[in-house]
Every structure is written in structure tokens, then in C-alpha cells.
Amino acid sequence: MATDAEEDRPLLGRSPSFTGSSKTLNNSDEESYGSIVQGTTRSIEDDVLLETSTLGRTISWPSAYIIVISRVIGSGIFATPGVIVKSVGSVGLSLSLWVVGAVIAACGLAVTLEYGCMLPRSGGEKVYLEFTYRKPRFLASTLVAVQAVLLGFTASNCIIFAQYTLFAFDVEATDFRRKSLAVGLLTAITIVHGCFLRTGIWIQNVLGWIKVGLVVFMVFAGLFVVAFQERNVDGTKSHFPTGEDLWADTNWDWGIIATSLFKVFYSYAGLGNINNVLNEVKNPIRTLKSVSVTSLVSACVLYLLVNIAYFTVIPLEEIRHSKELIAALFFEKSFGPKWGKTVLPLAVALSGAGNVMVVTFALVCTHPHTHSLSANAAKARLNQEIARQGFLPFSKAIASTKPFNAPMGALIVHYIPSLLVIALPPSNEVYSFILEVEGYPGTIFALALSIGLLYLRYKRPDLKRPFKAWTIAPIFRILLSLALLAAPFFPPKEKPAGGIWYATYAVVGVSM
Incomplete structure (x- = not known):
């Protein structure tokens, strides 16, 4: 029978201790959190202690900010606004969902901030x-393993890369071409990270800066177009609807709104990225609080301004038919057929490729020196740790870094579900389907974390909490999560013609 000590020992992400002992929390001040542990320790109770990586604390505030913001800003803002407008019908509801998404993201961030300050060590949601x-002892660890392996795919950004590349070269985007190009990118990145790890890190850093710069450029481009373009036939310079037109054709169906919110959440994913490398952050508690809030505000402002730029430059009817190519349409309208239809869409495609590299690297790569090479390695060690702990077959081979001192086995584990998700669904619906499949189980995790936070406040009031979320934040997150999880039970009034069954995303997400 397992002893209490065995019950307290976590399954994932706990290598043998470098200290040789386990320590408990004392009553010292917030900055020291008692004796700071060097290396990693074995008891779950040690999670309340500050823990310093054996490589030291090397991540400064600017690096921490880049870790978060480069993960948050992905392909979502370049692809989802057009899909959301088509689903909900109106500009007013679409913009409202982006604001609501920011509020929900803030509530979720408050929950992870309290956890991160209370349990100040690397690992994030796993810890x-x-x-x-x-x-039961295996429950949390098994759920983390399943989510990382089966739902940690990067297929959505591969699809965006394919869509924008074909658009830039004016090639007809057939089903076969889209999927082939997406699979080609996934394969190439797997080879690069599996055989040339340092080169891959350098490439993803460059592409990450291109991505952030592109979003800022789009905001100023929208202002430039409004200021200098010729007037429309109605005498206005802007296509942004006003008055009753703002809410015309709104679809208030909850099932539609829920799937649209999942797409908004996708664009805010990664706000808790710094929690995954807290052992390597200088002044971790202070940095965690300031970087997370700054990243949320940055993303919220940029997303709203980019959406307004879309609606200002592009007629609403064209947005509804743009699908994932709304950014390409924006550039073409703003800068003409040469730069707008070729160069800038290629920049979006490269941004999508960069995000695939970041997420792939973050989920599967582990290397003793990679943290100093790339700020994006925030979820490093996860898939390999899952293999090391015996959750996967052929664990020794998967956890190995031979022959290139890179995690080829873990990369293949990541490659297979991503490949299947790209290849199996109908091509015209695959992007939305992927975001919904990722969003549904993600909501289950958000629900578990929010309930767990309230439980710990009741059960463990002795734990030190340098940051304490307003109680309304986890309660609101719980209620909204329950509503989103119930959404598949509310079928849309208008049945979709062909394609995927409206609740398939929930069935697939829960099954996985």
C-alpha cells in the first residue's frame, strides 16, 4: 500500500533531487520563500518553495515578455477574424467577442497568476x-500526458502557412495542395528540430520577431489607408459599419457563439507561458505578475486595433467570404497586387511557420543549453519527461537525444497526431475544426484549475499567496467553462450543408 510520502511524489517532471533533501515552507518574506531550493525536489509539498534551475536564473524581464508575447501572437489574428464574422454575422458581435475573450483571458490569467505565485516553480499547469x-494519484499526470501528446499538435499554423503561400504565388488552393504543403512544412520542421536543433532555434527567433512586427505594421497600415485613400462611392473613407448596420444579420445562437469564442481563446493562448520556466526567471514573482499583465494588455490592444483595421479597409461582404485569408485581403486592398498580394502574405506565411517551430520546440525539445538560445523554449522537457516517466511505449527510445543530440523520438510522437489532424478532416473546414478540438478539452482544464484554486483557498489557507485573484475571476471562469462545455448540446437552428457534424469537435476533444 502506498505511503503518504509516495502519494505526495508527483509522476511527471521530477528528476532526482540535486539537493539530496526535501524542504518545507518557512515564514520568511515573499522574496526568499524560505530556503531557495537549488535543482529539483521530489515532494509535491516542495512546490510551494522557490526553486532555482541548476542552470541559474538567466531570464530577465524583456526576455520573459518575449517568451509570452511571441507565443500569444500566432496565426490566430491573421486568420480567425474572417471566420468569426462569417459565423456570428455582424461586426458588432464579432468585436464584442474579442472584448469578452480579453476579459475571460484576464480571469484565466488571474487564476494562473495566483497558482504561479503560490507554487513558484517551472511546470505551469502540470505542477x-x-x-x-x-x-487518484495517476489522474492529473495522465491528463497532462494525454493533452501534451494527443492535443499538442501544430496543425492549425501549418494550414495557415499553406493557405497564405498558395495565395501569395497565385496558385489555386486545391484540397491536395493545401494539405501537401501543410504536411511538408510539418515534416521539414520535424527534421530541422530533430537534426539541426541550434539552427532551428535561430530560425524560429527571427520568424518570431517578424510576426510581432507584422501585427504592429498592420495597425499603422490601417490608419494610413484611412488617412490617404480615396473616398468610397458613398463619400466615406471607411467601410466600418455604423448605427444599426453594426449589428445587422447577428446570429445569437449559443452554439455558434461558443465555437467563435474558442477561436478567440486560441489567439490569447500562451499568456501563462512564463509559468513553465519560472525556475529560470530573475525575480520570479515580481516578473511573473508584471510580464503577464503587460502581455495581456498588449495583445488585447493590438487585436482590437487589427480587427478595426480589417473592418475599415475591407467591405463586410468580402470579409465574410475571406475565410482564413482576411489578412491577405487586407494587404491587397491596402498595398496593391505586388506588395499586398505577394510579399506581405508571404510574411504571414512565414509567421505561421515560425509559430509551428516555436510550439513544436516548446512541446518536445529538451537540451541542456537551449534556454539561453531561445526564449521560446517555455514548455521544454514536457514530452520527453512524459516518456521518461513511462507513460508512452518505447519510452527509452522516445526520451533519447541520439544520434543528433536532439529529441527526434519526441518529435515523431508530436508529428503523428498533427499529421492526422491535417490530413483527415475536410480541407475547407479543417482550420476551424482544429481550433474547436483544441478549445474544448482546454476548457475542461480551465474548469479544473479554477475549481482547484477555490478548493485550495478553503483547504490550504496556510499557503503564502503573493498574488490573490479576485474571487469573482475563478467563479466567472467556472460558470463560463460550464456554459461552453454545454454548447454542443444546443444545435444550431440552421443545419450546416454537408461538412462536419456541428458537435464533432466536442466528441473528438473529449475522446482524445
């Missing part, structure tokens, strides 16, 4: 779930 849900 929080293991600390909160200890029995």
Missing part, C-alpha cells in the same frame, strides 16, 4: 494540477 488533485 498546479498535480499539487491540487493528488488522488
Whole structure:
């Protein structure tokens, strides 16, 4: 029978201790959190202690900010606004969902901030779930393993890369071409990260800066077009609807709104990225609080301004038919057929490729020196740790870094579900389907974390909390999560013609 000490020992992400002992929290000040542990320790109770990586604390505030913002700004803002407008019908509801998404993201961030300040060590959700849900012992660890392996795919950004590349070269985007190009990118990145790890890190850093710069450029481009373009036939310079037109053709169906919110959430994913490398952050508690809030505000402002730029430059009817190519349409309208239809869409395609590299690297790559080479390695060690702990077959081979000192086995584990998700669904619906499949189980995790936070406040009031979320934040997150999880039980009034069954995303997400 397992002893209490065995029950307290986590399954994932706990290598043998470098200290040789386990320590408990004392009553010292917030900055020291008692004796700071060097290396990693074995007891779950040690999660309340500050822990310093054996490589030291090397991540400064600017680096921490880049870790978060480069993960948050992905392909979502270049692709989802057109899909959302088509689903909900009106500009007014679409913009409202982006604002609501920011509020929900703030509530979720408040939850992860309280966890991160209370359990100040690397690991993020893995650490929080293991600390909160200890029995049955395998539950939290198994859920983390399943999510990382089966739902950690990067297919959505591969699809965006394919769409924008074909658009830039004026090639007809057939089903075969889209999927072939997406699979080609996924394969190339797997080879680069599996055989040339340092080169891959350098490439993804360059592409990350291109991505952030492109979003800022789009905001100023929208202002430039409004200021200098010729007037429309109605005498206005802007296509942005006003008055009753703002809410015309709104679809208030909850199932449609829920799937649209999943797409908004996708664009805010990654706000808790710094929680995954807290052992390597200088002044971790202070940095965690300031970087997370700054990143949320940055993303919210940029997303709203980019959406307004879209609606200002592009007629609404064209937006509804743009699908994932709304950014390409924006550039073409703003800068003409040469730069607008070729160069700038290629920049969006490269941004999508960069995000695939970042997420792939973050999910599967582990290397003793990679943290100093790339700020994007925030979820490093996860898939390999899952293999090391015996959750996968052929664990020794998957966890190995031979022969190129890179995690080829873990990359293949990541490659297979991503390949299937790209290849199997109908091509015209694959992007939206991927975001919905990712969003539904993600909501289950958000629900578990929010309930767990309230449980710990009741059960463990002794834990030090340098940041304490307003109680309304986890409660609101719980209520909204329940509403989103119930959305598949509310079928749309208008049945979709052909394609995927409206609740397939929920069935697939829960099954995985």
C-alpha cells in the first residue's frame, strides 16, 4: 500500500533531487520563500518553495515578455477574424467577442497568476494540477500526458502557412495542395528540430520577431489607408459599419457563439507561458505578475486595433467570404497586387511557420543549453519527461537525444497526431475544426484549475499567496467553462450543408 510520502511524489517532471533533501515552507518574506531550493525536489509539498534551475536564473524581464508575447501572437489574428464574422454575422458581435475573450483571458490569467505565485516553480499547469488533485494519484499526470501528446499538435499554423503561400504565388488552393504543403512544412520542421536543433532555434527567433512586427505594421497600415485613400462611392473613407448596420444579420445562437469564442481563446493562448520556466526567471514573482499583465494588455490592444483595421479597409461582404485569408485581403486592398498580394502574405506565411517551430520546440525539445538560445523554449522537457516517466511505449527510445543530440523520438510522437489532424478532416473546414478540438478539452482544464484554486483557498489557507485573484475571476471562469462545455448540446437552428457534424469537435476533444 502506498505511503503518504509516495502519494505526495508527483509522476511527471521530477528528476532526482540535486539537493539530496526535501524542504518545507518557512515564514520568511515573499522574496526568499524560505530556503531557495537549488535543482529539483521530489515532494509535491516542495512546490510551494522557490526553486532555482541548476542552470541559474538567466531570464530577465524583456526576455520573459518575449517568451509570452511571441507565443500569444500566432496565426490566430491573421486568420480567425474572417471566420468569426462569417459565423456570428455582424461586426458588432464579432468585436464584442474579442472584448469578452480579453476579459475571460484576464480571469484565466488571474487564476494562473495566483497558482504561479503560490507554487513558484517551472511546470505551469502540470505542477498546479498535480499539487491540487493528488488522488487518484495517476489522474492529473495522465491528463497532462494525454493533452501534451494527443492535443499538442501544430496543425492549425501549418494550414495557415499553406493557405497564405498558395495565395501569395497565385496558385489555386486545391484540397491536395493545401494539405501537401501543410504536411511538408510539418515534416521539414520535424527534421530541422530533430537534426539541426541550434539552427532551428535561430530560425524560429527571427520568424518570431517578424510576426510581432507584422501585427504592429498592420495597425499603422490601417490608419494610413484611412488617412490617404480615396473616398468610397458613398463619400466615406471607411467601410466600418455604423448605427444599426453594426449589428445587422447577428446570429445569437449559443452554439455558434461558443465555437467563435474558442477561436478567440486560441489567439490569447500562451499568456501563462512564463509559468513553465519560472525556475529560470530573475525575480520570479515580481516578473511573473508584471510580464503577464503587460502581455495581456498588449495583445488585447493590438487585436482590437487589427480587427478595426480589417473592418475599415475591407467591405463586410468580402470579409465574410475571406475565410482564413482576411489578412491577405487586407494587404491587397491596402498595398496593391505586388506588395499586398505577394510579399506581405508571404510574411504571414512565414509567421505561421515560425509559430509551428516555436510550439513544436516548446512541446518536445529538451537540451541542456537551449534556454539561453531561445526564449521560446517555455514548455521544454514536457514530452520527453512524459516518456521518461513511462507513460508512452518505447519510452527509452522516445526520451533519447541520439544520434543528433536532439529529441527526434519526441518529435515523431508530436508529428503523428498533427499529421492526422491535417490530413483527415475536410480541407475547407479543417482550420476551424482544429481550433474547436483544441478549445474544448482546454476548457475542461480551465474548469479544473479554477475549481482547484477555490478548493485550495478553503483547504490550504496556510499557503503564502503573493498574488490573490479576485474571487469573482475563478467563479466567472467556472460558470463560463460550464456554459461552453454545454454548447454542443444546443444545435444550431440552421443545419450546416454537408461538412462536419456541428458537435464533432466536442466528441473528438473529449475522446482524445
